[in-house]
Amino acid sequence: MGITRRDFLKYTGLASASAGVAGVPYFKSVMAMGTKPEKEATYVNTFCEICFWNCGAVAKVVDGKVVKLEGQPGNPASKGKLCARGNAGMGSLYDPDRLKTPMLNVGKRGEPKWKKVSWDEALTFIAGKMAKIKETYGPEAVSLISHGTGGSFWKELLYAYGSHNYTAPSFAQCRGPRDIGYLVTFGAAPGSPEQIDMGNSKFIVLIGSHLGENAHNSQVQDFVDGISKGAKLLVVDPRFSIAAGKANWWLPIRPGTDMALLLAWINVIVNEELYDREYIGKYAMGLNELKAEVAQYTPEWAAQETDIPAATIVATAREMARYKPGVVIHPGRHTAWYGDDTQRGRAMAILTALLGAWGREGGNFFPTKEKGTIAPYPNIPALPEPEKPNLTGSWPYALEATTTAMRATTISGDPYPVKGWLVYGSNIMKTMPNQKETIEALRKLDLVVVVDIMPFEHIDWADVVLPEATYLERYDDIKVGKGKSLMYAIRQPVVQPMFESKPSWWIVKELSRKMGLEAYFPWKDMEENIKTRLEAAGVSFEELKKKGTIGFPDTAKPFITADNEPEFGTDSGKIELYSKALKDKGFDPVPKYTRPEMPPSGYFRLIYGRSPLHTFSRTTNNQWLAELYGENVLWLSARKAQSLGLKNGEYVVLENQDGAKSNKIKVKATERIREDCVYMVHGFGNRSKDLTRAYNKGADDQSLITRYAVDPLMGGTGMRVNFVKIVKEA
Amino acid sequence: MPRYAMVIDQRRCVACMACVVACKRENDVPEEHFRTRVVEVIEGEFPKLRMELRSELCNHCDNAPCVSNCPTGASHHSEDGTVQINRTKCVGCKACVAACPYNARYMDPEVGFADKCTFCEHRLKEGKEPACVATCIGKSRIFGDLDDPKSNVSMILKEHDAHVLLKEAGTEPKVYYIKKFGKAV
Amino acid sequence: MEITITGANALTYPHMHVWDWRIAVYLFLGGITAGLLVMSAIANLRKSKMVEADKACCVKGPMLAPFILAVGMFFIMLDVERKFNSFWFFLSFQPLSPMSWGAWGVGLIIPVSFLYGLSVVPAEMKGWLRFDVLKKLSDRLNPHMRILAKINFGLGIFLGIYTGILLSAFVARPLWNSSVLPVLFLTSALSTGAALAIILAKRSAVKLFFTKIDIWLLSAEIVAIVLFFYGHYTSTAPQRASIMPFFSFSSEYFWYGTSILLISILLPLALVMKLMEVKEEHGENLSQSALMKMKLSAVMVLIGGFIIRLAFVYAGQLSSLGGGVAGL
Ligand SMILES: Nc1nc2c(c(=O)[nH]1)N[C@H]1C(S)=C(S)[C@@H](COP(=O)(O)OP(=O)(O)OC[C@H]3O[C@@H](n4cnc5c(=O)[nH]c(N)nc54)[C@H](O)[C@@H]3O)O[C@H]1N2
């Protein structure tokens, strides 16, 4: 039984055709020695929700239990593979600490006494409170914080109720800044998944972006493909990340000074005329203004700011220009760093433009222009128009209400009172900076509803907790993917919901009835909903179930060609190296550098990132992930550790500039980080005792992020502006 | 009969740990026990550093000391050249654990037999690749038949200078490593 | 160098620990048995003025040997994880596995040494045997004492070497992986066997006889220990690293340092005491103090032997070809 590569390919082809056949029995071969009897396995398609890459997955079910998860070969986010977290997805399904029933808090907020209640009771309570808030303050007084696929139902409910205060941490705490930076420059955001052609790139630049640790599945696959095909790699990171370990150039930059480096690169490329002249001439405007502005940002000057030698700055600028236009300047994803983040995103966009990489093979590609044919469910009444503007704060580029503006308004009551929070799939204690402010806001509310699957610490602040079924137990909306080409993917229940948990579609539909909004949810159930819409679009429901993902490869037009000329959604219709729109709104039309505050002596800048084994806090209690990475550690320069008398593995406590103290955390004394900062993985130090595995393990970066730098353009919250000192007693 | 082997392209490994978790779930490996692991080695001093990423598993050695030291024949070579454990014959003496220079084995905490990577024998029978290979995000793990000159492992081994771990132990491993360091400069 | 391992097993990381004192006790008791068989065979085969020809002068040793070995066997059974599966030891023979040799060897030595034990029982002690069958068997075996002694001499040497080979066969564990180890364990087996024989023997002549042999054995053992460490020190990096626990004297390795210290005090001291014992003039009956001294030095040899087993069983598991890390 020789297995050749061809056989494997055959298998892959076969799998995409038949492995997903839900309900088709498949015989598992005998275990090594046949102690276990043969059991029938079924394979069901769905997509992963352990993070928001939403990889297509195939679940293997034996005896009604999900025993294995694998990537769907035909799905562009997974390409047949799952990351470590996706592989451990059944850990959230079978977590014994899961939320099991709806609960009412009959104690105080923050000091809850839980009473198990029926769904009917819980939803009646919520409907009553929401009716009262609407009556007293108007519908906009209720807002939603949502992160995750099931949030779409809650958003619909919110809109039907009359509020547009829908917020997501993925904007102000995550990719909002870079999206705006690119939007201002190209008239389009770099996309999520990021529309970058790393697999075919000649030169890849990562600024922060710690791919490998940041385990966004297909993106990491593309990254590895790119560098193995010979792409040069440049990594800018104060820490020797996994990606830095693969880099041709690792620039251990002084944290917070990336803008200086970017401007100096632009300076070299403009002055030495290394940019793509034809491209810039044809598609861009403002080169002269750009040139004039960056004249001050010489490599010598930047060397002082960034701690990177001027010669290296010049050499790397020339090097990336050498490979233009097949260069990926990774736009970053979590970019809420220092408060100047939108402008940093703009500088990256400008650099991308100069290299002619936007719309070019090996650079940034265009997503499919195909809109897709899936329409909303028929006969849904028009949504009410909100009477008051939503909570975008004072920021002209906040495209949506932001979590932090919403929080500030809740405290201030300005411009109008906010009295109810619906929290879907977001651990707001971990997600937003300055926990004190979050608590202050929570205390002002008349209603806090948490829809979650796990008892993380934020549920303590809820009046009602609703246990959602996990992604392996529910239908969600159809996923419409717009990468190079169009794709539809399905989430369907792999197993039935455990305990009394319910999918969001069900919860929202029931709640809508109690709120008199049932007209907005006229479908019978989600299966009927999906089926109806798919069939109206000419896509077979059964086929999608069987395949998991249906792609339309011929919808791709990723690069500029004679018959695919780019359109730029900017005011000028061109790439704006100089932005008049920004100037009109009182911002710098070309990015400028402002030196961030540096840590006082004895303090380190606190920076943070991802473990490939965890998604924020949500996986910290997952059996198969916690056993591999059960608590985070404090990366500290080995030299500093020595001078502080700290040993590897020793527990310490951190104290920030405002006196906030962390949980205890183990020191990782390492050569892999600069001396002026310390690093930890975000999501640990959970304070909920109901988490058997995660309780009290490691430290919470958020507990030390008591201040944040607000981005003046779009209200992003820069979170790398806190300084900590190490307190030995632990 | 095939002769299975794995090639690990270290330059393609990104320490994402997908293999480690996939193996655990595929083989229902008991809590706190692992059949494969990822080792990160850092050499040098800031900022002149070098990183080696190396995933490790049983090498299915041709000259396997775990087999020769097993008193009952429980540890044995299969016809396909892989090293397997017959659980019924295993007395739990742990000689094989001590014998393996690669520390590739563990003892099942409940029943007490020795256990380790099987190269996902059961999946091979279904025509699938090993679980760790199938999910390898970096495509760093490559699996195939050494006896088939056209198999991907044979081709890669022809093209690259492969090395094995602890060659000096004389175990003749069938897990080969190529491109030890990711760094080109 | 910084090493981070994700997915390491506690059984083998940061270092292996599959075996504990139970294996050390097994090896120690196996060694004593080996020594007893060899020593008693020498004594019993020697043309002696002390007893009539073809009669054993050394009785208790052979009689005890199978029982000591059985106790040792009990300890290894304590260590084996699947005790009810242990019949598999005897359903196959694995020529390359020292443990298989050991299982079959011990399985053979226990009955054969038992027969030897019966064959040395003199008429006046037959009462000890209690059962008629045994008495009869003993009567039948008495004439074959010499041949049984010869066989058991061979088995004793085999057993003594085996206790060393069991460990030295592991290429993976550089501390153990040395051809000096079986020699060291054999000399230690013989010297502990002689020590026990000294304690057991009634007659001063026999005691002195074993003391003389033990002087040679002890000397050989001490030379073997020195050679062992010298060999490792001058060998490959992993072998050199493997003996470091014994000489680093850091708190982490406190017990290893202590063990080497104890061994290097106990064994030479016992040797000196024995040298003095044989120089003294002894009558037919040993003086109370001479008896005490002999017992004391014998006990020192036994303790030394046990420490050697313990120290080697534990320290060997700290060593690895990869230089002490599970990830190589
Ligand atoms: N495994 C895993 N993967 C994930 C996620 C997860 O939870 N788990 N989450 C996903 C999500 S939502 C996001 S937004 C992304 C986030 O992942 P990224 O977008 O990659 O996040 P960054 O903040 O860019 O990267 C963190 C890196 O920035 C470095 N860094 C810190 N300060 C500075 C600085 O001042 N300058 C520079 N140049 N580098 C700095 C840190 O050392 C660290 O290596 O990850 C995604 N992928």
Ligand SMILES: Nc1nc2c(c(=O)[nH]1)N[C@H]1C(S)=C(S)[C@@H](COP(=O)(O)OP(=O)(O)OC[C@H]3O[C@@H](n4cnc5c(=O)[nH]c(N)nc54)[C@H](O)[C@@H]3O)O[C@H]1N2
């Ligand atoms: N200090 C600091 N703050 C950060 C970041 C950081 O790196 N450091 N990262 C920022 C970024 S990039 C992002 S994107 C955000 C992420 O912010 P969040 O997405 O809020 O992150 P989590 O902490 O994982 O909280 C997720 C919550 O959703 C619940 N949950 C999981 N699955 C489901 C489900 O299927 N249904 C429901 N109803 N609930 C579910 C979990 O139990 C958990 O309570 O955080 C941002 N905030």
Ligand code: SF4
């Ligand atoms: S990247 Fe990993 S966790 Fe995220 S959706 Fe894909 S498999 Fe799931």
Ligand code: SF4
């Ligand atoms: S790696 Fe270890 S367990 Fe695997 S075959 Fe080789 S010696 Fe045996």
Ligand code: SF4
């Ligand atoms: S533990 Fe089992 S497999 Fe290992 S050597 Fe002993 S009997 Fe053989």
Ligand code: SF4
């Ligand atoms: S081949 Fe199978 S058993 Fe071996 S490490 Fe990979 S997944 Fe685990």
Ligand code: SF4
């Ligand atoms: S899955 Fe592949 S890339 Fe990821 S850690 Fe394992 S071997 Fe490396």
Ligand SMILES: [Mo]
């Ligand atoms: Mo994010």
